[in-house]
Amino acid sequence: MNAPTSKNHLLPEINQREVPAALIDALKARFEGRCSTALVVREQHGRDESSFDAPPPAAVVFAESTAEVAEVVKLAAQYKVPVIPFGVGSSLEGHLLAVQGGISIDMGRMNKVLSVNADDLTVTVQAGVTRKQLNEDIKSTGLFFPIDPGADATIGGMSATRASGTNAVRYGTMRENVLGLEVVTASGEIIRTGTRAKKSSAGYDLTRLMVGSEGTLGVITEITLRIYPLPEAVSAAICSFPSIEAAVRTTIQVIQMGIPIARVELIDSNTVRMVNTYAKLGLREEPMLLMEFHGSPTGVKEQAETVQEIASEMGGNAFEWASTPEERTRLWTARHNAYFAAVQSRPGCKVISTDTCVPISRLADCLLDSVAEADASGIPYFLVGHVGDGNFHFGYLLDPAKPEERVAAEQLNHQLVSRALQLEGTCTGEHGVGLHKMDFLVTEAGTGAVQMMRTIKRALDPDNIMNPGKIFAL
Numbered sequence: 483m484n485a486p487t488s489k490n491h492l493l494p495e496i497n498q499r500e501v502p503a504a505l506i507d508a509l510k511a512r513f514e515g516r517c518s519t520a521l522v523v524r525e526q527h528g529r530d531e532s533s534f535d536a537p538p539p540a541a542v543v544f545a546e547s548t549a550e551v552a553e554v555v556k557l558a559a560q561y562k563v564p565v566i567p568f569g570v571g572s573s574l575e576g577h578l579l580a581v582q583g584g585i586s587i588d589m590g591r592m593n594k595v596l597s598v599n600a601d602d603l604t605v606t607v608q609a610g611v612t613r614k615q616l617n618e619d620i621k622s623t624g625l626f627f628p629i630d631p632g633a634d635a636t637i638g639g640m641s642a643t644r645a646s647g648t649n650a651v652r653y654g655t656m657r658e659n660v661l662g663l664e665v666v667t668a669s670g671e672i673i674r675t676g677t678r679a680k681k682s683s684a685g686y687d688l689t690r691l692m693v694g695s696e697g698t699l700g701v702i703t704e705i706t707l708r709i710y711p712l713p714e715a716v717s718a719a720i721c722s723f724p725s726i727e728a729a730v731r732t733t734i735q736v737i738q739m740g741i742p743i744a745r746v747e748l749i750d751s752n753t754v755r756m757v758n759t760y761a762k763l764g765l766r767e768e769p770m771l772l773m774e775f776h777g778s779p780t781g782v783k784e785q786a787e788t789v790q791e792i793a794s795e796m797g798g799n800a801f802e803w804a805s806t807p808e809e810r811t812r813l814w815t816a817r818h819n820a821y822f823a824a825v826q827s828r829p830g831c832k833v834i835s836t837d838t839c840v841p842i843s844r845l846a847d848c849l850l851d852s853v854a855e856a857d858a859s860g861i862p863y864f865l866v867g868h869v870g871d872g873n874f875h876f877g878y879l880l881d882p883a884k885p886e887e888r889v890a891a892e893q894l895n896h897q898l899v900s901r902a903l904q905l906e907g908t909c910t911g912e913h914g915v916g917l918h919k920m921d922f923l924v925t926e927a928g929t930g931a932v933q934m935m936r937t938i939k940r941a942l943d944p945d946n947i948m949n950p951g952k953i954f955a956l
Contacts, residue, residue: 498583501540505561509543509585512553516544527586528579530571531633533832533880533888534917536579539566539586546591548664548672548703555701555947556670558585562945567697569610569639574835575916577643577696581951587701589638595619596704604661604678606706609638625709628653631912632818638702643914644694648817651737651870652744652776653710655912660693664704668943678706691938696914697949699942713744713776717786718810721798722768726750726853728796729769730846733869735792737842741785745774746870747817750853753824753864757816760823765816766800771869772817774810817866824864824877831862831879834891836918838902839873839911848905849874852898859890873911900925915953923954 509517518524519541528538540563545551558565564584571578580586592608595616599605600623607616614634616627631640631647639645641663646655653659662676675688692699723729726748733746749757749770758765773789775782790801804810825833840848849867856863856876867874876898878891899909899922909915909922924932932954939946939956946956 497581498537499563501563501583501585502561505557505563505585506541508557509541509554512557513543513550516546518542518544524586527568527571527588530573530576530578531833531835532574532576532579532916532918533834534576534579536576536581537583539580539584542568542586542588544588544591548592548666551587551589551592551666551701551703552670552672554585554587555666555668558947559668559670559945562947564947564950565701566949567609567638567642567701569636570612570634572633572635573639573643573916574913575910575918577914577916577949577952579917581917584947584950589636589703592638592703598623598625599678600625602678603709603711604706605709606662606678606704607637609636609641609701609703609705611637613637613640620709621712624712626712627659627707627709629656629659632821637705637707641693641702641705642695642697644912646868646871646873646912648745648747648868650868650873650912651746652742657690657693659708660689660705661708662706663689663692663702665692665700665702667700668945668948672703673700676706694914696916696952698939698952699948701948713782715779715782716744716774716776716805716810717782718772718774718804718813719786719790720765720800720802720813720816721771721773721790721793722766722800723771723793724768724797726769727846727850728798729771730849730869732771732789732793732796732798734842734845735796736789737870739788739792741788742777743773743785743789743870744776745772746868747772748865748867748869748874749816749820750865752862753820753866754816756823756827756864757819760826761815761819763816770816771798772814820864820866821877824879828862828879828881830882832882832888834878834880834888834895835875835913836878836895836898837873837875837911837913838899838907838909839871840902840905840907842870842872844905844907845869845872845874848901848907851901852876852894855897856894859894861887861890861894868911871911872907875913917952920952920954
């Protein structure tokens with residue numbers, strides 16, 4: 483596989499399908515005041531946090547129910563026009579770009595928490611509910627939803643991209659926490675997958691098929707989720723290390739010893755420096771682990787003491803502990819502000835953000851070689867990682883006026899992902915394939931597996947109207 487040579491190398495050919503005026507007229511008539519063709523609205527719904535450019539969709543419909551989503555899809559299907567679901571636009575791999583034109587369905591008004599079943603530890607929400615909104619709505623029950631990808635993404639978008647985040651080492655990803663879905667298919671039919679039961683052996687697992695399908699098989703409109711009791715005690719800590727290797731080796735030992743740590747995040751010294759400037763913090767500008775422990779007061783204390791002992795043996799120092807919500811928030815500010823701090827560190831820059839995930843035993847090999855390559859390139863970057871599950875993220879900060887930087891960054895990404903695959907990892911741990919990782923999916927899964935995916939896609943979406951041009955080319 484050759485490294486890309488230009489900004490649009492990784493984009494499928496821009497092949498906009500004609501959107502008939504009759505379809506736009508029908509949508510405007512049915513959704514009076516909620517179907518927009520204004521350029522500013524279309525442009526807002528035709529970009530995400532990726533660095534790719536594509537023409538905006540032809541129109542945006544603001545749906546308010548599953549039935550309305552089905553109506554939009556049925557109308558689009560009559561004309562074989564693409565439909566692209568839109569949450570909040572926080573995806574990183576071009577998932578919502580209208581590379582083949584079409585209609586964007588904004589799910590933001592479908593933002594109701596439909597039912598909370600505290601005794602069963604489940605909740606059902608509409609797709610436009612955001613993770614912060616969900617936790618605010620259910621906090622009075624003493625329960626919470628743990629998946630935290632950083633951005634305040636919608637639950638529908640998180641399901642579509644199989645998101646995870648900082649808590650995945652303890653609570654898993656969206657794959658483990660979605661019990662059932664309501665989905666609008668390519669024909670406009672409304673189906674339900676799964677139940678509120680914790681397990682099932684009934685038929686094909688359509689829930690898992692839809693989770694991670696990135697809008698290419700249907701539009702997710704409702705989600706039933708696992709939720710969890712708020713832990714009795716929570717403690718957070720930061721610890722600085724003399725090197726990234728020392729921080730990573732500490733993490734590996736913690737995981738291999740079976741310590742039930744809830745979060746363990748790596749921030750490299752570049753990122754700490756950026757965050758200090760952005761948030762006016764005084765953190766030591768060395769590689770850092772941010773950790774969090776959940777459980778009983780006694781259990782949390784024992785876990786924290788064991789981890790501190792391991793870290794000290796690896797040269798960890800400057801431990802700082804926090805047990806109140808205010809103190810924990812202050813410590814986690816560094817992690818949550820990393821992206822914005824990095825962007826502000828190079829005004830006007832574009833960011834190529836990429837991630838991989840490898841078996842925890844191979845993490846040090848993959849990460850250290852990738853850091854050495856990034857340092858040698860001279861391109862500014864930031865590095866954060868959910869290293870407890872072997873997942874880490876690079877963000878390369880590019881001057882858009884220097885195309886050679888784009889070429890160099892894509893070369894770094896190519897080397898990073900290739901290394902992860904050689905170490906029996908994956909090309910993406912949580913960002914998804916979208917546009918950026920399409921070639922790597924073939925390398926990872928093999929042509930036979932990708933052909934099976936194509937067969938499923940063609941069977942469920944014969945006219946290729948569901949977010950076409952993503953994951954693989956037909």
